[in-house]
Amino acid sequence: MYRKQLLDCHKRIKPYIHRTPVLTSRLLNDITGAELFFKCENFQRMGAYKMRGATNAILLLSEEERAKGVVTHSSGNFAQALSLAAQSLNVQAHIVMPSNAPKVKKVAVSQYGGIVVECEPTIESRSFAANKIARETGATFIHPSNDMNVIIGQGTAAMELLEDYPELDYIFTPIG
Template identity: 70%
Template sequence: MEKQELIDCHERIKPYIHNTPVLTSRLLNAMVGAQLFFKCENFQRMGAFKMRGAANAILQLPKEAREKGVVTHSSGNFAQALSLAAKSLGVPAYIVMPSSAPNVKKEAVRGYGGEVIECEPTLEAREQESEKIQQEKGAIFLHPSNDNEVILGQGTACKELLEDYPDLDAVFAPVGGGGLIAGTALSAYYFGTNCEVFGGEPFEVDDAYRSLQSGQIETNTTTNTIADGLKTQLGDKNFPIIQKHVKRIIRVTEDEIVEAMRLLWERLKIVCEPSCAVAFAAVIKEKEKFTNQKVGIIISGGNVDLGNLPF
């Protein structure tokens, strides 16, 4: 994907997204020994970066395809993002969600105008149900992370961060399906100056870490992590970008994720979900490698179940 594609994508989606704020904290800087710049996508429309990719993917569809609607399978943030982006553009949205998804997320999807179709909590069941809707409604399937237009959209968060702070030495993003870190890596490559990209990933779902080591897309046998947004795996469109442009993936424990999340709540005074605390936890874990550097951190979202906080 070329630099101009990212520029065009950003211009295309600007009317539908927020240019989110960047927060800093002297105390967190002192704790890590670096200058930290938190790109707060928890303040994005629908509460997460995924609004960017969803808006771009729908805007790139031809008019006749939009009229039949879009379908995706997602347990959370992309479900909400696609619903809201579709509503903003007058497009029907069909969202396949596992029955185990938090009720707060199902209700949010409905609130944004999406039609929720529940299925068993397996990837196979999600894909079968999505396929059925495509056949019955003629809706276009949009993948939450393994789609070039989605990847470009997600990359605009890092593009904005680098427009504000062009001299960052590193940018951290959490790794789930790979759309955010792939887009972030492209933006760092095209708009940064020797800006390296690092991923944060839970030990419990470290498929991306293992994929970079083996050179092929690995899967997870368990998904026992508090970071519910990071349980998905990489795809054939984002993996080559990650291989080429991501320096390294740093794995963190569940306790480290909770501690990082608590620090963000206490020190930045923001609502953020466990998945986005993973990137900050990775910075803390290897802080001695980033001493005196300027480090960007993508705070990916703030859609958290307030009745089920880990602290």
């Protein structure tokens, strides 16, 4: 079931993302006693795999929804990803960021065309501000991590890795 969704998603987002390289490290292979492969999503547009999910989520919106824009809350990478994806697709993006988010992240969001709205650094404040923007503008809320279209888009990184190295025993993803 998810395989077809993943393949369709990859075809849909391909013009908007980079196919990132896979690198190895002889030193780490020697230390671990295993052959390791690293999918380098730090070379993705805006520097993270989140570009994949943000792009997919916007592409699946109707023309009417896109015309009203998108909104999310994020303190960093998803904020940047949604802003750049929206810019690439001529969609307005409202990004709710906590007041204590790193300045470099806020600047990046603005440079990618996102409209930064600051709030108190609590989940409740983020949700309240995003919901208010959605009500006032008609923008579609895209959750940074709990949205199946985002999750499937981000899963295309693992799909590319398996296309390049189909005999892997395990795939590990860092948290944080």
